[in-house]
Amino acid sequence: MPADEQPIPSVWARPRREREQPALSREHIVAEAVRVLDEEGVDALSMRKLGNRLGAGATSLYRHVANKDELFELAVDEVYGELPLPEPGAAADWRETVAHVARGVRAMILRHPWIAAKLGEIGLAYLGPNVLRQTEHMLAVYESAGFPLDEADQALTTVLAFVLGVSTSEAAWLSMIARSGQSEQQWVERLWPAAERAVRDYPRLRARFEAQRDGDPTKENDASFEYGLQRVLDGLQSRLG
Known part of the structure; x- marks a missing residue:
């Protein structure tokens, strides 16, 4: 794939995926990620841990968030909403x-x-x-x-x-x-x-x-x-x- 056709690695640079699992929304995932970060810090956050806390597998999370970097982007924007x-x-x-x-x-x-x-x-x-x-x-x-x-x-x-x-x-x-x-x-x-x-x-x-x-x-x-x-x-x- 040519360099200018490579996807931009950011949650804000791609269309939002449809929710395939109504009970597990992106908003729910992000809110729980912020709680993990507040309670345990950056190093403690993983897709597996987050999935366990949400009662879902990591695969279910990937339907809403492509990777942990996107999760951090979403978490940062979430707390900016407090300002x-x-x-x-x-x-x-x-x-x-x-x-x-x-x-x-x-x-x-x-x-x-x-x-x-x-x-x-x-x-x-x-x-x-x-x-x-x-x-x-x-x-x-x-x-x-x-x-x-x-x-x-x-x-x-x-x-x-x-x-x-x-x-x-x-x-x-x-x-x-x-x-x-x-x-x-x-x-x-x-x-x-x-x-x-x-x-x-x-x-x-x-x-x-x-x-x-x-x-x-x-x-x-x-x-x-x-x-x-x-x-x-x-x-x-x-x-x-």
Whole structure:
């Protein structure tokens, strides 16, 4: 088969197959896949395990989803459906609207830490209906605020890159703590002596560690995210003069 006739490996690039098994819908499969990912992580998901949880064989799943890569595309779009959509007229306060959605993206990643590991390797996930809907609404917000459409697209990408970068690291940290069976505060307390020894020859780092010694890690993470988000929005605001 010529290269230009090869099928594109994405669930969004082929017609949806008819349901041959009415009791087992694609929506049902995806919802259960998200539960597995939330409970056990990326490495635990397999078509066989999913089939067992659904009371069906893996072959039955393949009637609806071609492979595990497609399953991940569908799972990512499913959780994107949790994000808030801007209300009509939201451009009147575009900064707060963008900030509200950015906080929603961060919260979504922290609820579903597995998504952080998959966002960079899920093919044509940007063609999923929930991702497309979110993108269209946000482009409208930026455009109504005064950005030309091409720059609105770049602004959207810039904010999303910031949120994904910060939230991916945060999700990885929280996942590691969750595997330990301890709270974040307990983990920080255990880590502290080693951290103090590591920074004793670095006065600026030592001062920062000491300032954070008795802080609440969750509140500090929230404050750090908010600081970075507002500085990104400051930069975009300057483009509007």
